[in-house]
Amino acid sequence: MSRTRLTRLRLTDFRSYHHADIRAGDGPVVLVGPNGAGKTNLLEAISLLAPGRGLRRASLDQFAARGPEGTQAAGWAVSAVVEGAYGEVTLGTGLEADAGEARSRRCRIDGEPVGSAAAFADHVRVVWLTPDMDGLFTGPPSERRRFLDRLVLAVDAEHGARVNALERALRSRNRLLEEPSTDPRYLDAVEHELAALAVAVAAARLETVRRLAANIAQSRDDTSLFPWASVALEGEVERALAREPATVVEDQYRLALRASRPRDRAAGRTLEGPHLTDLLVGHGPKAIPAAQGSTGEQKALLIGLALAHARLVGEMAGMAPVMLLDDVVAYLDPARRAALFEALEALGSQVWMTGADPSAFVALGARAERFEVRPGQVLSSGAAS
Numbered sequence: 001m002s003r004t005r006l007t008r009l010r011l012t013d014f015r016s017y018h019h020a021d022i023r024a025g026d027g028p029v030v031l032v033g034p035n036g037a038g039k040t041n042l043l044e045a046i047s048l049l050a051p052g053r054g055l056r057r058a059s060l061d062q063f064a065a066r067g068p069e070g071t072q073a074a075g076w077a078v079s080a081v082v083e084g085a086y087g088e089v090t091l092g093t094g095l096e097a098d099a100g101e102a103r104s105r106r107c108r109i110d111g112e113p114v115g116s117a118a119a120f121a122d123h124v125r126v127v128w129l130t131p132d133m134d135g136l137f138t139g140p141p142s143e144r145r146r147f148l149d150r151l152v153l154a155v156d157a158e159h160g161a162r163v164n165a166l167e168r169a170l171r172s173r174n175r176l177l178e179e180p181s182t183d184p185r186y187l188d189a190v191e192h193e194l195a196a197l198a199v200a201v202a203a204a205r206l207e208t209v210r211r212l213a214a215n216i217a218q219s220r221d222d223t224s225l226f227p228w229a230s231v232a233l234e235g236e237v238e239r240a241l242a243r244e245p246a247t248v249v250e251d252q253y254r255l256a257l258r259a260s261r262p263r264d265r266a267a268g269r270t271l272e273g274p275h276l277t278d279l280l281v282g283h284g285p286k287a288i289p290a291a292q293g294s295t296g297e298q299k300a301l302l303i304g305l306a307l308a309h310a311r312l313v314g315e316m317a318g319m320a321p322v323m324l325l326d327d328v329v330a331y332l333d334p335a336r337r338a339a340l341f342e343a344l345e346a347l348g349s350q351v352w353m354t355g356a357d358p359s360a361f362v363a364l365g366a367r368a369e370r371f372e373v374r375p376g377q378v379l380s381s382g383a384a385s
Helices: 039-045 117-122 132-134 143-156 157-178 183-218 235-243 246-259 261-267 295-317 335-348 356-368
Strands: 005-014 016-022 029-032 075-086 087-095 105-108 113-116 126-129 229-234 278-283 322-325 350-353 369-374 377-380
Touching: 005 087, 005 183, 005 235, 016 039, 016 235, 029 039, 029 356, 039 075, 039 126, 075 105, 087 143, 105 117, 113 377, 126 143, 126 295, 132 143, 132 295, 143 157, 143 278, 143 295, 157 183, 157 261, 183 229, 183 246, 183 295, 183 350, 229 295, 235 246, 246 261, 278 295, 295 335
Parallel strands: 029 350, 029 369, 126 322, 322 350
Antiparallel strands: 005 016, 005 075, 075 087, 087 105, 105 113, 229 278, 369 377
């Protein structure tokens, strides 16, 4: 398994940075500064090297920096020099200021245009953990579904396109059902596409969860400070795929959609399918649902799940992912902090971490490269970058 690392990160008119240029070494990267200084913005920039909308799921215009008068920059750019299995490459993405009405996100590898950030997957994989995920186990199924799709996307760069296509097909079907008199042939065509997409999305999720469960079982340690998790999917299509070939499930779901038209028309939405799937997570050592654990147990379980996912990404992609940990260590006791740093080192991943308290990273010693983050600035060794 190859090691991937970002050696340089450059931002132009991105969030709170009009210009930033960070050069990183081999060890963990620690970003320290007060709340609101812009630490998460740096991690968000790196997260855009992965397919999707980044760790905040922001719109393109939200990334553009604002001036002192509140005026917003017309464009923005993120550039990263990455060292990995294919040597050194420069990955870039952004919104061009002079793009006119065609304001779509652009992606480049060594200056050459590529279709999307999915093309970056040959050079880098990125996974992250943020404070927004702390309520994952007690929140609505939609949050766990989004988390699940991020897990899949880290190992299958095309998964996001399939999920988006599935959502468009669902909206098309729902609109047709709202119409008082719809030609059944139109519904047949939409449901044919919807069934194919639903099975493709469900199959990708199911395969990732199976592999993740196997990885967790292989590295299971009941004494770990980050308990192992049991993971499973709850959904009709997924259950069917566990028993039947994909072609059979696709036909069955298409027939189910046709039969449920009156019910779905009355409900105003499609009531069955992978858009309603839930990720079931349990506290392995205690054999209880994750939601029943204490706040501390849920935090530790989430970290353990993130570590297992990073291992899986490394195994499947053949490269250790870059890990982004936003304010993760702040509420860990010293023993858990030390255990986390040890686990991260064993992964072989380059890790970028944020925190407000420098003392939280003391256990890293000289292995870490530290940067002080101030509004609009990143300082290293006393020099602004």
